Amino acid sequence: MRKASILAGLTLLLAVVIFPLYYTVAGSLMTQEDLTRFPPALFPTGLNWENFAGVLQAVPLARQYLNSIVVSLCVVAGILVTSVLAGYAFTFLHFPFRRFAFGLFLSTMMIPAEASIIPNYLTMADWGLVNTFPALILPFLASGFGTFMMRQFFMTFPREVYEAAKVEGCGHLRFLWSILVPLSRPALGTLAVYSFIGTYNHYFWPLLVTNTPSMQTLQIGLAQLNSVEERAPNLILAGVVMAIIPMLVMIYAFQRHIVRGLTTGAVK
Amino acid sequence: MSTASLPGGRYRRKDIVVALCFLAPATAVFVMFGFYPLARTIWLSVAASDIFGNVTGFVGLDRYGDFFSDPALRRVLLVTLAFVVLTVLPTLLLGLFLALVLQARVPGIGFFRTLMATPFAFSAAAAAVVFDILYSPSVGLFNGLLDWAGLPVVEWLTDPATALPSLALVSVWRDLGYAMLVFSAGLQAIPESLFEAARTDGAGRWTLLWRIVLPLLSPTMFFLLVVSTISSLQTFGEINILTGGGPDGATTTLVYGLYQSAFAFGTSDYGLASVQAVVLLVLVMVITIIQFRLLQRKVFYG
Numbered sequence: 207m208r209k210a211s212i213l214a215g216l217t218l219l220l221a222v223v224i225f226p227l228y229y230t231v232a233g234s235l236m237t238q239e240d241l242t243r244f245p246p247a248l249f250p251t252g253l254n255w256e257n258f259a260g261v262l263q264a265v266p267l268a269r270q271y272l273n274s275i276v277v278s279l280c281v282v283a284g285i286l287v288t289s290v291l292a293g294y295a296f297t298f299l300h301f302p303f304r305r306f307a308f309g310l311f312l313s314t315m316m317i318p319a320e321a322s323i324i325p326n327y328l329t330m331a332d333w334g335l336v337n338t339f340p341a342l343i344l345p346f347l348a349s350g351f352g353t354f355m356m357r358q359f360f361m362t363f364p365r366e367v368y369e370a371a372k373v374e375g376c377g378h379l380r381f382l383w384s385i386l387v388p389l390s391r392p393a394l395g396t397l398a399v400y401s402f403i404g405t406y407n408h409y410f411w412p413l414l415v416t417n418t419p420s421m422q423t424l425q426i427g428l429a430q431l432n433s434v435e436e437r438a439p440n441l442i443l444a445g446v447v448m449a450i451i452p453m454l455v456m457i458y459a460f461q462r463h464i465v466r467g468l469t470t471g472a473v474k
Numbered sequence: 475m476s477t478a479s480l481p482g483g484r485y486r487r488k489d490i491v492v493a494l495c496f497l498a499p500a501t502a503v504f505v506m507f508g509f510y511p512l513a514r515t516i517w518l519s520v521a522a523s524d525i526f527g528n529v530t531g532f533v534g535l536d537r538y539g540d541f542f543s544d545p546a547l548r549r550v551l552l553v554t555l556a557f558v559v560l561t562v563l564p565t566l567l568l569g570l571f572l573a574l575v576l577q578a579r580v581p582g583i584g585f586f587r588t589l590m591a592t593p594f595a596f597s598a599a600a601a602a603v604v605f606d607i608l609y610s611p612s613v614g615l616f617n618g619l620l621d622w623a624g625l626p627v628v629e630w631l632t633d634p635a636t637a638l639p640s641l642a643l644v645s646v647w648r649d650l651g652y653a654m655l656v657f658s659a660g661l662q663a664i665p666e667s668l669f670e671a672a673r674t675d676g677a678g679r680w681t682l683l684w685r686i687v688l689p690l691l692s693p694t695m696f697f698l699l700v701v702s703t704i705s706s707l708q709t710f711g712e713i714n715i716l717t718g719g720g721p722d723g724a725t726t727t728l729v730y731g732l733y734q735s736a737f738a739f740g741t742s743d744y745g746l747a748s749v750q751a752v753v754l755l756v757l758v759m760v761i762t763i764i765q766f767r768l769l770q771r772k773v774f775y776g
Contacts, residue, residue, distance in 0.1 A: 212578050223590055227592055288500040320710070320754060321515055322515055324732075325527070409710060410710045425711070429599050445603075453595035
């Protein structure tokens with residue numbers, strides 16, 4: 207009896223919390239009339255899959271999808287490489303000013319991207335890179351958080367294995383590539399998921415450095431869609447459904463990674 | 475933190491070379507797109523510049539004076555503060571509430587927790603676009619429900635009184651799942667034995683919550699407070715899509731003010747924009763430094 211009432215309460219709570227998600231999915235299958243009549247419908251009158259074809263015609267959403275995926279994957283690859291290398295140096299190598307350099311790396315986490323966005327835009331304009339992939343990718347290829355995370359993970363690595371490999375004459379790159387990286391898959395996975403989500407969701411920077419629909423990312427595409435197709439919310443919601451699918455897949459597939467990435471620093 | 479070095483504090487030359495090579499890629503990115511632009515922002519905040527961002531003269535703290543003395547400009551600070559309070563407090567309270575409720579021992583609780591976290595799948599733009607439809611004054615669902623209940627409709631995004639709270643709701647909704655997940659992780663880190671011991675001593679449910687759960691959760695809460703405050707300070711997409719800073723500046727926060735000064739209306743006032751960027755930077759740095767200090771002093775890991 208008590209369990210039943212708890213379940214009922216939870217279901218009600220869940221219904222409220224995920225209502226906008228429900229409305230997005232339901233609305234993406236409604237007709238324009240369903241969504242614009244007053245009072246608005248809560249359920250689709252039919253399954254109007256053609257909304258998805260319609261939205262692809264309204265804006266180059268497929269191309270923008272591709273842009274977002276390409277940019278996010280490039281940034282993930284870049285962050286993994288730079289973070290692993292820097293994390294390695296900060297864990298296994300002794301060099302002068304190591305603590306200072308590490309502090310400098312960490313300090314980048316304190317700089318809000320918005321504080322340097324104007325000069326970064328001017329730099330891209332100077333280099334003639336506005337409206338190109340490099341403009342969307344370059345500023346994000348390293349991460350203070352990523353370096354910190356990799357170092358934390360490497361520090362748990364048994365020192366003796368490292369010493370033994372050194373004694374055997376194993377070079378740094380080989381040790382890194384054939385021993386450390388394979389053993390660091392959980393941390394790499396967390397960092398990859400975390401960076402992908404962050405980049406995929408970027409809004410301010412792509413808004414500044416892109417100016418044609420074919421170079422814009424999905425997020426900017428959604429905003430454009432919202433302003434040009436104001437009278438067709440069914441199309442807009444179909445666009446949103448397409449935009450959140452990769453994120454939903456990530457959330458369900460990598461929930462562990464996401465929680466770990468989000469809570470680095472919160473709970474041990 | 476390990477500070478081990480070789481006996482005698484000497485370095486192997488090869489280690490130094492390898493370290494330099496390994497640190498070079500990240501350092502190049504940080505210098506080019508982190509430290510250099512930061513310095514240039516500070517420089518632009520004390521200089522006069524043309525529309526290409528070329529400095530044409532030094533003006534000292536004049537632009538800071540403009541910003542802090544003009545009530546219309548200074549207002550972005552109040553709006554920012556209001557927005558932070560309206561987003562962070564509800565996110566933390568509701569996130570904690572959900573995490574506690576989701577500790578219930580009923581079948582399928584994992585399913586509930588996963589589903590509750592789904593708003594996290596929405597980017598700022600995706601959430602903003604959906605809420606724009608829900609908030610629509612004439613055909614939106616929210617006004618539809620109000621009308622159905624016999625209540626007066628609300629101009630959610632165009633009434634200066636409701637625009638900021640309406641924006642805040644979008645952020646709260648999006649961040650709720652994240653706060654819930656972090657609180658859940660914190661709750662699960664509390665050893666079961668503590669609860670058992672307390673229960674044996676006859677502690678009731680509320681005593682458990684106030685005396686054990688909340689104190690042990692304080693580092694988690696503090697972490698979320700800091701992270702949510704910083705992310706709230708940086709909110710841009712929702713404002714850009716839903717209100718464009720309006721009506722009449724009611725939703726123009728620091729970040730949005732910065733954007734408008736630099737890039738909107740063809741003004742290209744990089745000086746004023748940089749002043750706002752520096753104020754934002756200082757706020758974020760102060761919050762982060764307080765966090766580091768407090769974490770060093772009072773760590774209560776479970």
